Amino acid sequence: MGQKESYIYLYGIVPVYELDKTPFSPFAGIDKEHNAAIATYGDIAAIYTEVDAEAYEGEALESRMKDDLEWLQESAMHHHEVLLSLQKKYTLIPMKFCTIYLTQDSLEEKLREQADTIQSLFIRIKGSEEWNLKIYCDDEPLREHVLQHSPSIKEKMQELESLSPGRKFFEKRKIDQLVEGELEKEKNQFCEQIHAELTEVASEEKIKTAWSKDVTGRDLEMSWNSVYLIQADQVEAFLNLVQQKNEESASSGWKFEATGPWPAYHFVY
Incomplete structure (x- = not known):
């Protein structure tokens, strides 16, 4: 044979x-x-x-x-x-x-x-490692924050009191859409700021598509997904910063997950 x-x-x-x-x-x-x-x-x-x-x-x-x-x-x-x-x-x-x-x-x-x-x-x-960061958000605490701290939304909510039931229904839907828009804006600004700070300790970075709940199987929505190429002597600083941000923002509904080190999958293709 x-x-x-x-x-x-x-x-x-x-x-x-x-x-x-x-x-x-x-x-x-x-x-x-x-x-x-x-x-x-x-x-x-x-x-x-x-x-x-x-x-x-x-x-x-x-x-x-x-x-x-x-x-x-x-x-x-x-x-x-x-x-x-x-x-x-x-x-x-x-x-x-x-x-x-x-x-x-x-x-x-x-x-x-x-x-x-x-x-x-x-x-x-x-001398570098790849690390992945996923940021999840519980929308409810953040939505409450938007309702309480957006002057335009608070003003519109007050205006509802003087409207007829039929008009109130349609205006409330507009406010709900406005709140969702503000919520997404708030989430994007928050994640972009975190990303900018983490980029300071990384050699390179890439932003990936956030996964849906169908993929993650999580109750919380993934708001951010990014990867960083980090020199070995900067990894501790990176992880400390992630932990600090996680602790500071947990009460607002945020959760950070850093995983690694991985081979440099995202930085060689």
């Missing part, structure tokens, strides 16, 4: 010189049949594992991702945990889940083409 054809499953790339300081320890690859290995191309080292070509070719892989949820969850978790482990040891440019090359030669060609970009990325992310 002939040997099975293999593809290359790429986890990430690291600088070669860092492997001299921290030798690479092979681990079981995503298919549990091959151990991960390293291929070097000049100053760039690719951390990869071989996988069965038949199982990881385009249509077969696409079908597996769609139909085999257990495999997908297990494999995605494996990929993520490998990257977390590598990131603790090396300046890692992480690859997306199921980054496949057909041959060693095609991988080498790609890395040679991108060598300058890769070296620039190594410099950008060296």
Whole structure:
């Protein structure tokens, strides 16, 4: 029986010189049949594992991702945990889940083409960690604050008393819409101010789309979602600032969640 054809499953790339300081320890690859290995191309080292070509070719892989949820969850978790482990040891440019090359030669060609970009990325992310911040809001305390402290809304509420029932109904709906507008404005200004302060201790930042309750499964609405690339010596300052803001604003219905450190997923693509 002939040997099975293999593809290359790429986890990430690291600088070669860092492997001299921290030798690479092979681990079981995503298919549990091959151990991960390293291929070097000049100053760039690719951390990869071989996988069965038949199982990881385009249509077969696409079908597996769609139909085999257990495999997908297990494999995605494996990929993520490998990257977390590598990131603790090396300046890692992480690859997306199921980054496949057909041959060693095609991988080498790609890395040679991108060598300058890769070296620039190594410099950008060296000694840094990615941290995510999600800000949630309980609208009720904030809505009450808007009602109590907006002069225009207080004035309109007072005007309601002198209106007929029919007119009062329609004017109340207008006020409700005004309150919702003020609420969103208040939330945006608050989150943008927090983001501006956190950006002071970050090297780079990106604002992401806030997730809906359907995605988070939370009772509170997500008002903000952002990621920060932070030098290791600034992480404590970042987390202290998040904690301070969380404590200061908790009574107003705000909740902050910082998670990390992650590989620099959002700053290498």
